[in-house]
Amino acid sequence: MITYLFPGQGSQKQGMGSSLFDEFKELTEQADETLGYSMKRLCLENPYSNLHKTQFTQPALYVVNALSYLKKIQETNIQPDYAAGHSLGEYNALFAAGAFDFITGLQLVRKRGELMSMATDGKMAAVMGLTESQVADVLHTRELHTVDIANINSPHQVVISGRKEDIERAKAVFEGIKDVTMFHPLNVSGAFHSRYMSEAKEEFKKFLQSFHFSAISIPVISNVHARPYEQDGIRSVLADQIDHSVRWNESIHYLMNKGRMEFEEVGPGHVLTGLIHRIKKETEPSGAV
Structure with a gap:
């Protein structure tokens, strides 16, 4: 097939x-x-x-x-x-x-x-190294309640979406987590799929x-x-x-x-x-x- x-x-x-x-x-x-x-x-x-x-x-x-x-x-x-x-x-x-x-x-x-x-003033970023549930857990425990999971691209590649300032805040959080191998902001103008x-x-x-x-x-x-x-x-x-x-x-x-x-x-x-x-x-x- x-x-x-x-x-x-x-x-x-x-x-x-x-x-x-x-x-x-x-x-x-x-x-x-x-x-x-x-x-x-x-x-x-x-x-x-x-x-x-x-x-x-x-x-x-x-x-x-x-x-x-x-x-x-x-x-x-x-x-x-x-x-x-x-x-x-x-x-x-x-x-x-x-x-x-x-x-x-x-x-x-x-x-x-x-x-x-x-839909301007939005941003998206790929988080590498964590599963969907782990990303969701970080968003919850670190009070990033205004950020959504936009794409689950692979078991350990999850894209988050939200307002620019919230994605910037999330960047500092995720880059401080040991298992995160990369936090990569995407070149988009909006918070798509959120x-x-x-x-x-x-x-x-x-x-x-x-x-x-x-x-x-x-x-x-x-x-x-x-x-x-x-x-x-x-x-x-x-x-x-x-x-x-x-x-x-x-x-x-x-x-x-x-x-x-x-x-x-x-x-x-x-x-x-x-x-x-x-x-x-x-x-x-x-x-x-």
């Missing part, structure tokens, strides 16, 4: 998709028309450093991931057995599963990026009401539940994803426990491939599904 994995924010880089825009000229033109700017120029020239601004990053990654997927299918003619994506990448997993067409997905992602970019995104979530929930979702042709593992999407739950899960934790570690374990599973990252970079190696190294599948 094979699972295609689609990366999210943080995997963007100037030059991504360079060979794809001319190859998929019609889709690139449709994307430009939908967005009102040139996707090729954004990705290859990165004017005004826009590629690293959330409202531009999310559509750019979605387009490059989607074209990478279409290219892969063209070359191999192999449909995956499962699909999953990290945060924004989940939209590409749903696209691969036929839940919506290319432009519908882009419209969703554009709105999501706009709403998330409006309580501070609740306003963006509510706005996005309203936006989703006008969209129709087609039948999912392959199981897509949701970040929110670490289980496959249910057809009638697509809207609510996509809205919840904005202010809920990304349960990546649990999602990968769910897939590993399905049997002999291969994982292929589709899109720019190797972030998810690295996390798969980390997950396999740090734990063994339990056998439970």
Whole structure:
């Protein structure tokens, strides 16, 4: 069995998709028309450093991931057995599963990026060396009650999210803990996947009401539940994803426990491939599904 994995924010880089825009000229033109700017120029020239601004990053990654997927299918003619994506990448997993067409997905992602970019004064940081429960315990005992767990990326890589000053306070706390191997602030403008995104979530929930979702042709593992999407739950899960934790570690374990599973990252970079190696190294599948 094979699972295609689609990366999210943080995997963007100037030059991504360079060979794809001319190859998929019609889709690139449709994307430009939908967005009102040139996707090729954004990705290859990165004017005004826009590629690293959330409202531009999310559509750019979605387009490059989607074209990478279409290219892969063209070359191999192999449909995956499962699909999953990290945060924004989940939209590409749903696209691969036929839940919506290319432009519908882009419209969703554009709105999501706009709403998330409006949540400023937030920060995120990766804590390496502690488990999710250990991080939660530190947040509780050290009275960091305004900081949330945003991503559980591997057994010992947990991302926290909150206001800038609270993440700074957390930095001093975590760096004083013996088992913490690294505290790494992420280059993001908002406290994504936390309580501070609740306003963006509510706005996005309203936006989703006008969209129709087609039948999912392959199981897509949701970040929110670490289980496959249910057809009638697509809207609510996509809205919840904005202010809920990304349960990546649990999602990968769910897939590993399905049997002999291969994982292929589709899109720019190797972030998810690295996390798969980390997950396999740090734990063994339990056998439970």
